[in-house]
Amino acid sequence: MEKSALDVWRMIPQTPEVVAFFTGIFDVIGVRISETGEELTVAIEDDSIRIDPGLPEKPDFVVPIGWQNVENMVAHAEDGEIDPREAWRIVSVLFTSLTQATLLNPIMSNNLMRRIARVEDIAHVFLVAPDGKEANCHTLLYVKGQWLVISGLHGEPKRTFRMSAQDCIDYQRRVFSAIKKNSLVEWFRFSSWYRKWRKGVSVRHRS
Structure with missing residues (x-):
């Protein structure tokens, strides 16, 4: 680990394909490297990705990762493109942190909204x-x-989701947009979209 994560990630080619992949998933996140304690800010800015030392003041979420994830990210994007397998590996690193961050939103945790969207209380x-x-x-x-x-x-799930990386990205972009706009109309639009999207990626279990 002679180089810092900052140095390593700044070498990733910022092609339109790489920038587009992350656009809409988040605006700014914090990253913590477990082995070194290094902290980074990763921010989407128009047609580029800014990577700075230290955590942002108001991150969309903070992702704890290992050094191997740092190197893997370079390997996945070093040719300036991200294929389906690479997309899955990248999303796998963000998967739980993305979910935790979005579900902390007061609207997402509101029981009335949960019932309106017909969201079960336990899912795999x-x-x-x-x-x-x-x-x-x-x-x-x-x-x-x-x-x-x-x-x-x-536990025993009431619904099971099986999603591809693209399914996960589609969901994250939709919910992140709703969180940013944060209007009643936008949340009802998201709820309507979610119910349709859910049919293609999940199965409800009858009790």
Whole structure:
């Protein structure tokens, strides 16, 4: 680990394809490297990605990662393109942090909105690799007015999601847009879109 994560990531080619991949998923995030304690700010700015030392004052979320993830990110994007397998690996790193951050939003944790959107209080979520043989997973559990995101599979789910990286990205862009606009109209639009989207990526379990 002779170089810092800052130096390594600043070498990633910022092609239109790479910038477009991350656009809409977040505006600004914090990143913590577990082995070194290094902290970074990653921000989307028009047609580029800004990477600075230190955490942002108001991040959309903070992602803890290992040094191997730092190197993997370079490997996934070094040719200036991100194929489906690389997209899955990148989203896998962000998967749980993205979910936790969006579900902390007061609207997302509001029980009335949850019922309007017909969102079950326990679900298993699989992020499936393009070959269908690998998957990262976590459990969503609604308890006492808040969502818990737990790594691994726990309890008996009322719904099971099986999503590709692109499914996950589509969802994140939609919910992040709703969070930013934060209007009643926008939230109802998101709720309507979510119910349709959910049909293609999940199965409800009858009790």
